[in-house]
Structures are given as C-alpha cells and as structure tokens.
Amino acid sequence: MKYGDDVSPPELADALDQARRGDRDAFRVLVERHATAVFRLAYRMTGNETDAEDMVQETFLRAWREIRRFDGRASFGTWLHRICANRTVDFLRARNRWQPTISTGPDQEHDPFRNMPSELPSPERSARSAQATALLEPALAALSEIERTAFVLRHYEGLPIDEVAGALGVQPGAARHSIFRAVRKLRRALEPIGSTIL
Amino acid sequence: MKLQHLSEEDLILLYYAEPGAPGDAKAHLAECAECRAAAASLAKSLTLCNELAVPERSTEFGRDTWMRLVPALALEPEPKRTWRVPVWLTATALAILLAAVFLAGRFSRRMATPVMAGLSDRARERILAIAVADHLDRVQNLLTEIADDQGADAQGFADNRARAEDLVEEERLMRQSLVARGDTRTTNFLDEVETVLTEASHTPDSASTDQVRDLRDRIEAGSLQFKVRVVESNLRNKEQKL
Numbered sequence: 293m294k295y296g297d298d299v300s301p302p303e304l305a306d307a308l309d310q311a312r313r314g315d316r317d318a319f320r321v322l323v324e325r326h327a328t329a330v331f332r333l334a335y336r337m338t339g340n341e342t343d344a345e346d347m348v349q350e351t352f353l354r355a356w357r358e359i360r361r362f363d364g365r366a367s368f369g370t371w372l373h374r375i376c377a378n379r380t381v382d383f384l385r386a387r388n389r390w391q392p393t394i395s396t397g398p399d400q401e402h403d404p405f406r407n408m409p410s411e412l413p414s415p416e417r418s419a420r421s422a423q424a425t426a427l428l429e430p431a432l433a434a435l436s437e438i439e440r441t442a443f444v445l446r447h448y449e450g451l452p453i454d455e456v457a458g459a460l461g462v463q464p465g466a467a468r469h470s471i472f473r474a475v476r477k478l479r480r481a482l483e484p485i486g487s488t489i490l
Numbered sequence: 491m492k493l494q495h496l497s498e499e500d501l502i503l504l505y506y507a508e509p510g511a512p513g514d515a516k517a518h519l520a521e522c523a524e525c526r527a528a529a530a531s532l533a534k535s536l537t538l539c540n541e542l543a544v545p546e547r548s549t550e551f552g553r554d555t556w557m558r559l560v561p562a563l564a565l566e567p568e569p570k571r572t573w574r575v576p577v578w579l580t581a582t583a584l585a586i587l588l589a590a591v592f593l594a595g596r597f598s599r600r601m602a603t604p605v606m607a608g609l610s611d612r613a614r615e616r617i618l619a620i621a622v623a624d625h626l627d628r629v630q631n632l633l634t635e636i637a638d639d640q641g642a643d644a645q646g647f648a649d650n651r652a653r654a655e656d657l658v659e660e661e662r663l664m665r666q667s668l669v670a671r672g673d674t675r676t677t678n679f680l681d682e683v684e685t686v687l688t689e690a691s692h693t694p695d696s697a698s699t700d701q702v703r704d705l706r707d708r709i710e711a712g713s714l715q716f717k718v719r720v721v722e723s724n725l726r727n728k729e730q731k732l
Contacts, residue, residue, distance in 0.1 A: 316563060323559060324552030331551065335544050348555055353562055381716075382723040424541035432542075438716075446506060447539060453508050461634050461715035463706070468510065472499050479535040 299325060308368055312359050319359070323352050326369055330376050336444045337380045339429055347383060351376040366455065373449055374459040381437050381460075423485050431481030435474050442467050443474035496525045501532050615671070616729055622664055622676060623725035629657055629683055630718045636690065637706055637715065654690035661687065679721055686714055 299307070299321055310318035327348055334347035354375050362371050432440055438460060445456045446467075457467035496504075496515055503511040504519070512518075519525050548554075632653050661684050668677045686709055693702065709715065 319563075320556050323556045327552040327555040328547050331547055332544050336542065341545055345555075349558060349562070352555065352559055353566070356563060356566060378719065382719050386720065386723055386727070421541040421543050424538050425543045428539060428542045447536065453506075461637055461719075463637070463710050466710060468503075468508075472502060475502055475532075475536070476498065478539060479532070482535050482538050485538070 304368075308362075311356075312362065319356060322355075322368065326372055327352075329369065330372055333373055333376050333444065333449060334380055336432075336448055337377070337441060338384065339433060343383070347376060347380045350379045350383075354379060366458075370451065370455065373445070373451070377441050377445060377459045378461075381441055384437050424482070427481050427485065428478065431478050434481075435477060436470075438462070438466075439470045439474040439477070442470035443478070446471050495522065496528070498528070498532065501525070501529050504529070505532060505536060618667055618671065619725045619729040622668070622680075623722050623729060625657070625660055625664055626683075626718050626722040626725070628653075628660075629687070630715060630722065632657065632690075633686075633709055633715045633718065637709060651691055651693055654687045658684060658687045658691055676721070676725075679717070683714070683718065 304321065304325060307318040307321035311322055330348050330351050331344055334344035334351070335341065338344050338347065351372060355372055358375070362368065366374075432443075435443065441460060442456050445451045445459055446453060451459065453468050453471065454464050456471070457464040460467060460470075462470075496512070496518060500511045500515055503509070504515055519529060632650060636650055661680050665677055665680055668680070686705075689705055689708070693705065
C-alpha cells in the first residue's frame with residue numbers, strides 16, 4: 293500500500309472506503325495524506341506547536357472512531373477539518389487561553405532539520421513575515437474562540453461561510469458576523485505596518 | 491446615479507466571493523474611487539494575514555503522526571456505527587449499567603458483598619463520567635443535525651424528534667445518578683439540555699418550518715452546542731484522571 297503524497301485520488305477514495313470498513317492500514321494512508329494540513333489548521337487556532345500536534349492526534353483518533361459516520365457530503369479533508377476545529381475549540385475553551393510559541397528558529401527543536409522550510413525565503417520576505425506574525429499572533433490571541441476559528445476556517449482554509457457555520461455548529465449569520473468582527477480587529481492590529489509594508 | 495458606499499462587511503463578502511453583498515456592489519466598485527480605495531486597503535490587510543508564519547513540518551510528519559497514533563488505535567475497537575444504534579437500546583443498556591453501579595454502591599456500604607469489593611467509589615464515579623460524556627456526545631450529534639438541516643420542516647424532523655424523546659429518557663436516568671452523588675452542577679446543566687430536548691421531542695407534525703427554525707435559533711442563542719462540547723470535554727478529562 294502506498295502512503296504520503298504519492299497516493300492518487302482514486303487510491304485515496306479506495307483507502308477511505310476500506311478505512312470505513314475498519315481497515316487500519318487504509319486509515320494510515322489518510323492520516324499520512326492529511327496530517328500536515330490538519331496541523332496547519334490546529335497551529336493557527338492554538339498558536340502552539342505542541343498543542344497543535346496534540347490536536348492532530350485527537351483529530352485522527354476521533355476520525356477513526358467516527359469514520360463510518362462520514363457520509364461524503366463534504367470532502368474527507370473538510371470533514372477532518374471540522375473535527376479538528378471542534379476539538380481545538382473545546383481544548384482552547386477548557387484551557388481558556390491562547391499561547392503563541394516564541395519562534396527562535398529550528399535550534400529549539402531536538403531535531404535540527406525537523407522544521408526546516410522546504411524553500412528559503414528572501415530576507416525581505418522573512419522580515420515582512422516576522423513583522424506581520426509579531427502583530428498577528430497577539431491579535432489572534434485576543435479574538436474570541438468563535439471569531440478566531442471562523443476567521444481561520446474562512447481565510448486560511450478557504451471554507452465557504454456556510455461550511456464554517458457547519459463546522460462551528462452555528463447559523464451562517466453568526467459565522468459571518470464572527471468573521472466580520474475578526475477582520476475588523478485584525479486590521480486594527482495590522483495598522484502599524486499596513487501602510488508601509490506592501 | 492449616486493449609490494450608497496459599500497460597507498466593510500460588503501467588501502469582506504466581495505473579497506471572499508461570498509453571497510450576501512448588494513447585487514450592484516461590483517458595479518458600484520467600478521464607479522466609486524472611495525470604495526475602490528477601501529477595498530484595496532482591506533485586501534492589503536488580508537494579504538498581510540497570509541504572512542502569519544506556520545512552522546513547517548518535515549516530509550516525515552505524516553508518518554510520524556501515524557506512528558504516534560498507532561498505540562492509541564490499538565486500544566480502539568473497530569469504528570463504531572453510532573448513528574445506526576437505536577437510542578432506546580443505548581438507554582436500556584445505560585439504565586442497567588447505572589442501576590447496577592449505584593445499587594452496588596448502596597449495598598457495598600451496608601453489606602460488603604463480594605460484587606462490591608472490586609468496585610470503588612472512584613470507579614463508580616468514572617463510569618458515571620463516561621456515561622454522561624457519551625450521552626452528551628449523542629446530544630451533540632442531534633443538536634448538530636438539527637442546526638445543520640437548514641431545509642428541514644416538521645415532517646423531516648420526525649427522526650430527530652424520536653431521538654430527542656429517547657435522549658430525554660436517558661437524561662432522566664443520568665439525573666438520578668448525579669443527584670445521588672450530589673453533582674448539582676452537571677444536574678443543572680442536564681436540566682438546561684433537557685429543556686431543548688423536550689421541546690424537540692414535542693415538535694408536532696403540524697409544526698411549521700418557522701417553528702423548527704425557532705428551535706434552531708434557540709439552540710444557537712443559548713450556545714448550547716458549545717456548552718455541551720465543553721462539558722463533555724471536561725467529563726472526558728475527569729474520566730482520564732480518575
């Protein structure tokens with residue numbers, strides 16, 4: 293059985309079908325294919341690598357328990373993202389705070405190559421990203437759980453507002469207004485660099 | 491003709507190509523320099539949001555995730571078909587379990603029978619936490635289906651109504667056990683949940699789409715799904731600590 297990014301869409305569909313019948317090897321194909329995307333969502337919601345990795349584990353464990361309920365109305369990736377968003381909201385609510393990691397480079401990790409980007413950015417790009425990240429992390433932290441999750445799902449994950457609402461278990465109007473509030477607050481936070489950086 | 495300027499909300503909807511902006515918004519944007527400037531400013535800010543750094547994962551991350559998951563999966567049974575298990579069956583099993591557990595607790599204080607010897611107070615508390623958390627999981631599934639099913643009328647609501655009735659029964663059994671243990675916070679929360687479940691279970695065949703929508707709005711207004719998730723999550727944490 294093939295794993296990772298080499299798996300073709302028909303093979304993925306086949307893996308999903310087999311996983312729904314309880315085949316753990318088939319489920320592994322799905323885990324390896326979607327883990328990084330789920331991590332990105334969890335990281336944007338938690339602001340912390342360790343927590344995000346824990347949420348990835350929780351998401352796939354939950355997905356395994358519930359996989360027979362997956363009805364194919366949304367894509368499997370969207371379904372996973374819903375699970376991840378819900379579990380992460382629960383986690384954040386229980387912890388009641390958002391903890392951004394202070395990023396000081398890959399030296400912090402046990403494996404020095406673990407977090408190496410595949411392509412080195414230009415110095416200008418790095419500086420811009422660092423400036424924006426420095427403003428965005430506390431601004432995201434200050435959003436309510438629903439505002440942050442709605443914004444992350446709409447902006448970074450590209451989910452339509454109706455699907456964002458489904459993931460959050462709220463009406464589309466509530467999701468829409470959460471996104472409006474989040475954008476307003478983030479724009480305010482970015483004002484110091486908004487006029488100079490682009 | 492001078493049109494009203496577009497609001498920030500309109501511009502956000504246009505940026506994300508979402509429905510809901512005024513029908514003539516694009517035409518207005520083409521004519522109005524002020525709104526074009528506002529749209530450009532919004533686009534700048536949202537583009538800047540893309541700069542938020544996310545730590546890269548190595549190409550092995552998928553495999554590493556799987557390797558970490560394997561021990562947990564080994565403890566899991568095959569994926570369950572929860573949506574096909576009749577709720578009445580769950581309720582019956584739960585009733586038997588709770589009755590056994592709490593009768594055992596009562597007799598253990600009086601008679602110290604062998605069956606009680608292996609069942610500590612802590613174990614009974616853990617079983618109750620699991621049972622209530624599982625119950626809330628089923629409640630959450632029902633609430634999500636009610637909230638998601640935007641087009642449902644009362645006829646389409648029939649299955650949800652039957653499930654709500656079963657969950658109300660299940661909840662009453664839970665409450666007895668929780669009261670016996672003096673857990674007033676969870677009991678009060680189950681009261682709040684029961685109010686909505688009872689309302690769902692009493693939705694008549696003649697109910698209008700508006701009435702069904704009202705129920706959904708009340709679920710949302712009370713943030714009930716969110717509360718259910720939080721309480722369930724707290725119970726799972728408690729269960730793991732016990």
